Amino acid sequence: MTRKDEYYNRAKQEGYRSRSAYKLKQLDATANLLHEGATVVDLGAAPGGWLQVAQQEVGEAGTVVGVDRQRIDALDGVETVRGDMTEDATKDEVREIVGEADVVCSDMAPNMTGEYELDHARSVHLVRQALEVALDLLAPGGDFVAKVFDGQDLDDLKADIEPEFEYVREVRPDASRESSSELFLVAKGRLTAPVAEGDTVTVEIVDTGHEGDGIAKVEGYTLFVSGAEAGEEVEVRIDEIKPKYGFAQRVE
Structure with missing residues (x-):
């Protein structure tokens, strides 16, 4: 057949x-x-x-x-x-x-x-x-x-x-x-994020995640920023974008 x-x-x-x-x-x-x-x-x-x-x-x-x-x-x-x-x-x-x-x-x-x-x-x-x-x-x-x-x-x-x-x-x-x-x-x-991988933006760290990463918001989109603490304003580079959140690193 x-x-x-x-x-x-x-x-x-x-x-x-x-x-x-x-x-x-x-x-x-x-x-x-x-x-x-x-x-x-x-x-x-x-x-x-x-x-x-x-x-x-x-x-x-x-x-x-x-x-x-x-x-x-x-x-x-x-x-x-x-x-x-x-x-x-x-x-x-x-x-x-x-x-x-x-x-x-x-x-x-x-x-x-x-x-x-x-x-x-x-x-x-x-x-x-x-x-x-x-x-x-x-x-x-x-x-x-x-x-x-x-x-x-x-x-x-x-x-x-x-x-x-x-x-x-x-x-x-x-x-x-x-x-x-x-x-x-x-x-x-x-993907509907307002930022893309490789972008550099300045964000305010508004909270801390369960694993210790700083949390920032860009037009309502969540970014986890390693090595950042609540209250800081930092320049970050976007490393990875997911549908509902992304990961970023502090720009030294």
Whole structure:
């Protein structure tokens, strides 16, 4: 049995609307994307295979929203928005439902022309559109995953995504067709800090952490400063940025 037949038959037997449901299952197993109570936005969600998987994983405490220009048949526990994800009205409708998202995902692919370089370029364009939505919706620490076809623009695409997240990796699920050039970019840990690694700033140490580091705030963002004490005003260099806090060293 070919890989295509295997996952197609499994989807029919297990009640999934598309074989691509197994891609999200495998991406989740690899990158730990979904969890109980999470808020998930699926872009280009029709017919709904990814929505089914997401809803199963986040449970009743979670929120799952599917966005597509095509109609998505109703699914228990899932909200759907019919519209173009690049339009403000659609974004506003999604934001009204979710506020912020923990995961934004996309299994979208362009209409295939059979010209490899053109299909690759169009897939990159779709990822960039999905990324724009993700950066608008994701909470600090949130994750983004999107399908793209391998090709010459992949490295530039990754380079544009990487500064916005802790890291980006390529994942090729087994459920993808053997002949396909598709892969998924998984970006973990949305960064929203007002400072970047290597920056030098002057901060006031307002408290002391459990391990003795000084604590400073930059526009509400927490920095742990080694060797600093509460009440000091010090110049520091940013060494490491995490979604909700960072680490800095005193500049001597």
